[in-house]
Amino acid sequence: MPDEPPVLTAVSSSARQLFTLLRCIAFASKAHVQLSHEGLKFSVDEASVMEASAFLDKSLFTTYSFHAPPVPPPSADSDDEEATPPLTFHISLAALLETLQIFGLTDPDASRPPWARDNPYPTSTAFSNNVLGMNNLCRITYDAPGAPLSVILTEASIRTSCDLTTYQPEYTDEIPFDRQSxxxxxxxxxxxxxxxxxxxxxxxxxxxxxxxxxxxxxxxxxxxxxxxxxxxxxxxxxxxxxxxxxxxxxxxxxxxxxxxxxxxxxxxxxxxxxxxxxxxxxxxxxxxxxxxxxxxxxxxxxxxxxxxxxxxxxxxxxxxxxxxxxxxxxxxxxxxxxxxxxxxxxxxxxxxxxxxxxxxxxx
CATH class of the missing domain: 3.70.10.10 (Proliferating Cell Nuclear Antigen)
Incomplete structure (x- = not known):
């Protein structure tokens, strides 16, 4: 229905924090994305012998809204009454990272001297965006299952919109880890x-x-x-x-x-x-x-x-x-x-x- 809200609407005051977390797991070309009321989970794996995940909690965003799509009624011959699984899809992780740093401001190491690159929180200067009052927003939307993941970056008066293709998820078993033993x-x-x-x-x-x-x-x-x-x-x-x-x-x-x-x-x-x-x-x-x-x-x-x-x-x-x-x-x-x-x-x-x-x- 056209009146239904998007499945996901998330607004961040800076793409740098998202880029920092996602770059930690950027050893694979595609990532498995899981949407929920608590946030976004990005997972990657390699040959079922290594896996990594980064969780973007909803507290990282100034605005976070998740609306699960309507669930079709179960068939008559189905006795499965369990809750529906979280909304998931695959996406190109490399394309997402390129989008998040499209303004060249999300990787502070690129413009900082070698002796200052160990500090993840550079000191603001008189020409920093937050001092000059420039608007720097990252908006992520996902309208419906099968739709592209839309990323809109705004800096000052410049606005860039990127639609990233989503793919049908390929379900793989997680590496079992017994936290109780x-x-x-x-x-x-x-x-x-x-x-x-x-x-x-x-x-x-x-x-x-x-x-x-x-x-x-x-x-x-x-x-x-x-x-x-x-x-x-x-x-x-x-x-x-x-x-x-x-x-x-x-x-x-x-x-x-x-x-x-x-x-x-x-x-x-x-x-x-x-x-x-x-x-x-x-x-x-x-x-x-x-x-x-x-x-x-x-x-x-x-x-x-x-x-x-x-x-x-x-x-x-x-x-x-x-x-x-x-x-x-x-x-x-x-x-x-x-x-x-x-x-x-x-x-x-x-x-x-x-x-x-x-x-x-x-x-």
Whole structure:
């Protein structure tokens, strides 16, 4: 009916926050989109061994309106009375990202010097759009099932409209992850994990092996890799570094400063054992962009060895004013089969012999 409202109408005060989240999962050409009253979920996968999703909560938008299309009455021979599934479709993720940065303002790294690119919230200047009062809006509409996804970007007096073709969704099973049966969990800074993955890339590795254990009552988390150019290992623990100064020579401020905990949370289902799980390095590396912009990351491994990385990313709030809010990007990885190959026990031996030795700092 022509009088029916669009299925989705969402208005954001800035396309940058949407671009930042969606770019974290831009390793696939198409994305599975799911619309709901809570927000938009974009999901991508690769060969059923890796999947990632970014959820755009309705709080990211200044205006968010979702109207589910009318449901046809069930047939007489159907006894399925369950609620209808969420509205879903496929879309070209690359085309959507190109649309969101059509004005060239959504990627701050392009116009900022290298030493200032680590700050996701650049300082406003006298020529910034928010200071000059320029209108910068992103409007997303979806009229009905099968219709294109319309993205309208407005900057000052310039308005650009793009209609992105939607495709019939291809349903694939999600990688199962048992949140109720975890073998390991830790929370740390996303930038620290990003630096560790970057360090390990120097060996051109094919496999990334993860270890976790308790050493003298202290948590120890390690990543190791072996490639054609050698091997490398990075360890994280909460043990303070050994001071080379005598107690009488230490400054009062240094003596009262608590040690920095690299691992905010550390949980092992069995503290007396060593957790060991391996994953394809090239897949883990595809989450590097999310690591680089995340404030924190939760690393979890269930009893089947499936790895879950949940990244907490701070983006600009819909109301603006310099405030920020938290959004999440999730990755899941299927483990490699442990074939007890060469070096299979090497990492465990290193973990057992490390016993808190802080002399092998990789950064």
């Amino acid at each position: 975890l073998a390991f969990k830790t929370i740390m800074r996303g930038s620290w994990l990003h630096d560790a993955i970057l360090e390990l890339s120097s060996t051109s590795p094919e496999k990334l092996t993860m270890y976790a254990r308790m050493v003298r009552g202290k948590p120890l988390f390690a990543l190791s890799s072996t490639g054609t150019l050698g091997s490398a290992r990075v360890e994280f623990n909460n043990q303070p570094p050994k001071s080379t100064l005598r107690p009488t020579a230490a400054k009062p401020d240094e003596a009262n400063t608590p040690p920095v905990n690299l691992l905010e949370t550390f949980q092992l289902s069995d503290p007396d054992t060593v957790l060991r799980a391996s994953y394809k390095y090239s897949l883990i590396q595809k989450a590097a962009r999310a690591m680089s912009v995340a404030t924190k990351v939760s690393v979890r491994v269930d009893m089947q060895g499936v790895l879950s990385m949940q990244f907490m990313i701070e983006v600009e709030a819909a109301a603006g004013g310099g405030s920020s809010q938290v959004s999440f990007v999730d990755f899941r990885f299927v483990p490699l089969v442990d074939d007890e190959d060469e070096g299979g026990d090497e990492g465990e031996t290193l973990m057992q012999n490390g016993e808190g030795d802080d002399s092998h700092d990789a950064f």
